[in-house]
Amino acid sequence: MYRIRNFIFTEVVSLNGKNLGFVGDIIIDFNRKLVKGFNVISNSILKKDINVYIKDILSLKPTIIVTKFNREHELKFNDIRSVDVVDKCGKIIGHLEDIVFYENSFNIRAFILSRGLIYDIRFGRRILPAKSLMLGEKNILYKEICK
Numbered sequence: 001m002y003r004i005r006n007f008i009f010t011e012v013v014s015l016n017g018k019n020l021g022f023v024g025d026i027i028i029d030f031n032r033k034l035v036k037g038f039n040v041i042s043n044s045i046l047k048k049d050i051n052v053y054i055k056d057i058l059s060l061k062p063t064i065i066v067t068k069f070n071r072e073h074e075l076k077f078n079d080i081r082s083v084d085v086v087d088k089c090g091k092i093i094g095h096l097e098d099i100v101f102y103e104n105s106f107n108i109r110a111f112i113l114s115r116g117l118i119y120d121i122r123f124g125r126r127i128l129p130a131k132s133l134m135l136g137e138k139n140i141l142y143k144e145i146c147k
Helices: 117-123
Strands: 011-014 019-029 034-041 050-053 057-059 064-066 084-086 092-101 108-114 126-129 133-135 140-142
Touching: 019 050, 092 126
Parallel strands: 011 064, 084 140
Antiparallel strands: 011 019, 019 034, 034 050, 057 064, 084 092, 092 108, 108 126, 133 140
């Protein structure tokens, strides 16, 4: 299984050997619980970020080799990182910190929540299954029964 940190700052190269930049974020489909691809930050100041989809990737390690890319706007993990996760009773149970996804299918398995630095050090972070979370406009709903 992978986490986001396995790919951040990984070099991305096109099929003809041109350096496109490095991975800065991942693109997700929250409804289908799927990692769709990577957001690549260009090495040049003048170039915009690009998106690379999983279907266009030939190799993942040690560098990512891609056949094509685009500049469409997609939901990135950093767009929802630090969003509060709320249970059915309205109680905040933490904020989104990381995700865990499968190596081959790139299906999201779980979301890792943080409840604050001191709490995380003392008790550890909380891991919630992906199927039990639903994305809202202002927060993420945890669909299980509240305590």
